[in-house]
Amino acid sequence: MKKIRKQSAGIDIGAKKLFVSIEGEPVKTFGTFTEDLESLGNYLLQHKIKTVAMEATGVYWVILYDILISHNLDVWLVDGRNTKQVPGRKTDVKDCQWIQQLHSYGLLNRCFIPDNLVQELRTYQRLREDHIRSSSMHINHMQKALILMNLRLKEVISQIHGASGMRVIRAILSGERDAEKLASLCDSRILNTKKELVIKSLKGHYIEAALFSLEQAVKGYDFYREQLLQCDIKLEEVLKKMHPQKPIKNTSKKRKVIRHHKPNVDRMDQYLLNIFQGRDATVLPGITDYSWMQLLSETGTDLKKWKTEKHFTSWLGLAPKQHNSGKRNRNYKVKGTPKAGLIFKQAAVSILNSKRIALGAFGRKIRAKKGGLVAIKAIARKLAELYWKLFVNGLEYVEKGIKKYEEIMLVNKQRSVTRMAKELGLKVVQV
Structure with missing residues (x-):
């Protein structure tokens, strides 16, 4: 093979040490403090290195990537699965030499790195998702504490962490034990249909330990709800920075309802429309303004970085991989799915259950043959292709319904x- 990058280097990143390989030079070790990283950048410039390859190891690569970019180096962040060493011969020194060799022959693929504002948006959005998962854990703790006292409120109302449920729980923690008074705190729509059931569900056997557990769970839930509000403030600040400096467009079109975990961001849809120059991703089935913002934080604004929709779906982990040997043709299952791919899969679940969308009929046809998981992935792949075509080719999507399909x-x-x-x-x- 012919070397296409002669002035190249390879870096193996660790928690305490960095190993740097330059062709014709012995491997050099650097620390992980900021001054060590600056010294590493100067060392590469002294040897007239123009391009560097390194593995995406946890979050250790982030600051090194920024410092090397500031030194005007062409930095390639690569997937560690593409740089596997020969079994039984793996050391940190050999790893950096192997990365440098692969990079010099042009055998590595560069990872997608969004711009700084998108990275900031991604940080707040992923942190928000973590808080949602943590708050759901405390909701489970609340349900368990209520069941220990035989308060069967969760069997009567849809969500105990809704407005009615939380009013009842806070009243219990304040010392109220009368079932009728507790039931009167529920919304009138609940009382009009199942008042007697609510009263029966609130006649329990109170236990001191369970009340303490309930109080702890409520405090934990309130804490994470406050954290969510702080993340929403930061998300709105980043969206304001990202949209062009021009008047926000007024949209008369009715937006899709965000049913769960809606961010407290004012005019979120208008910010997104300005960022994407008027093109609206919510015309696609299953995509709301919230899922659109999630996709923005994962894929950025420039989808032309993927040459075709097939490259895009492959990066998302939604396309089958070839794994043929002799007469056997198998699909290679990659471990893990990028977060953007999971967002498309979440949208696909709602589409699969729809009765008016053509993609739903397409998915149900596949589900009858190959099962639900394959159908969800197939719908997600179709949806991702439409998303790419919308922002790259200017696709004008019109839902024609199941009858047309x-x-x-x-x-x-x-x-x-x-x-x-x-x-x-x-x-x-x-x-």
Whole structure:
């Protein structure tokens, strides 16, 4: 093979040491303090290095990447799965030499690194998701404490962490034990339909330990709800920085309802429309303003970094990988799925259950043959292709519904039958 990058280096990143390999030079070790990283950048410039490759190891690469970029070096962040060493010969010194060798021959693929504002948005959004998961843990603790006291409120109302449920729980913690008074704190819509059930569910057997557990769970839940509000403030600040310096467009179109974990961000839809120059991702099925903002934090604004929609779906982990050997053709299952791919899968779940969307009919057809997981992935892949085409090719998506999809499928079946009849020397007669 021919070397295409002669002035290249490879770096193996660790928690305490960095190993740097330059062709023709012995491997040099650096510490991980800031002054050590600056010395590493100067060392590369002294040897006239122009391009550097390093593995994406945890979060250790982030500050090193920024420092090397500030030294005007072409930095390649690569997936560690693409730089596997020969088994039994792995050391930190050999790793950095192997990375340098692969990079010099052009055998490595660069990871996607968004710009600074998108990275900041991603940090706040991922932190927000962590807080949502932590708050859900405390909701489970609240449910467990109520069950220990045989307060069956969660069997009567849909969410104990809703407005009615939390009013009842806070009243219990304040010392109220009368079931009718507790039930009166619920919303009128609940009382109009199942008041007696609510009263029965609130007649329990109070235990001191369970009350203490309930109080702790409520405090933990309130803490994470406050953290969510702080993240929402930061998200709004970043969105303000990202949208162009021009008047925000007024959108008369009714937006899709965000049913769960809606961010407290004023005019979020208008910020997103300005960032994407008027193109609206919510015209696609299953995509709301919140999931659109999540995709923005993971994929950025410039989808042209992926050459085609196939490159995009492959990066998302939604495309099958080839793993053929002899007569066996198998799909290679990659471990893990990028967060952006999971967002498309979450949207696909709602589409699969829809009764009016063509993609839902497409997914149910696959589910009948290969199961739900394959169907969700197939829908997510179709949705990701539409998302890429919308922002790269200017696709104007119009939902034509299940009826139109069924008509197309009927035409395809007729063509298939006609072709088979022709091959068998038969004639198709329409009844």
